[in-house]
Amino acid sequence: MTDYETAALAAQWVGSVSSALAVVVAAVFGYLTLQNNRRSRDAQQRASLAAASGGTQHRQGLVAGARTGGSTLRVAHRSGETWALVNSGPDTVHLVRIEGLTDLDKRRLREVPPEPTPLDAGQSTEFVLTSRYTMSGPANVVVWFSDRPGGTVLRTVLQVPAP
Known part of the structure; x- marks a missing residue:
């Protein structure tokens, strides 16, 4: 294998690993966003109850x-x-x-x-x-x-x- 082929193979590996890491990071942030949205909706429901209660x-x-x-x-x-x-x-x-x-x-x-x-x-x-x-x-x-x-x-x- 020539130096050019070795460098190209290494670049492909780096690209593949970085793509996989990007997918993992996106999944983690997606999960955190989902949890934040659930908590936000819960807080909104509690606030609506408090506003409707009034007295x-x-x-x-x-x-x-x-x-x-x-x-x-x-x-x-x-x-x-x-x-x-x-x-x-x-x-x-x-x-x-x-x-x-x-x-x-x-x-x-x-x-x-x-x-x-x-x-x-x-x-x-x-x-x-x-x-x-x-x-x-x-x-x-x-x-x-x-x-x-x-x-x-x-x-x-x-x-x-x-x-």
Whole structure:
């Protein structure tokens, strides 16, 4: 092989490796852009909720606990990614159901009770909120419940703090 052919082969290898690296860099930046867009959409949904709420009575539901009639519902950390919805009030709440507030919260929420359940005073029900690298930070969960059997279904939003 001549010096010219050796140089041409080396140039082809350099070109091929640099092209492969460019594809990897583009894929990484594409992934980061996708994650940023998801977080941006999540922040926009939270801002829309705050703007639609307007009054302070709705904002009180965006804390770690919310007073609802005769019951006080709050979120307590158990261990790792496991959290509990605790009824720390004196009355039973019925038809308790938990779901995420925003799309990101819904994707992070795992292992919720499949059926609406009652929670007596002092009882709790557990759920898992994943906290991955791309989905970390606080979350909001929507708790649907009724103060009495067959009563009107109410809704409150509780914040799950960042672990």
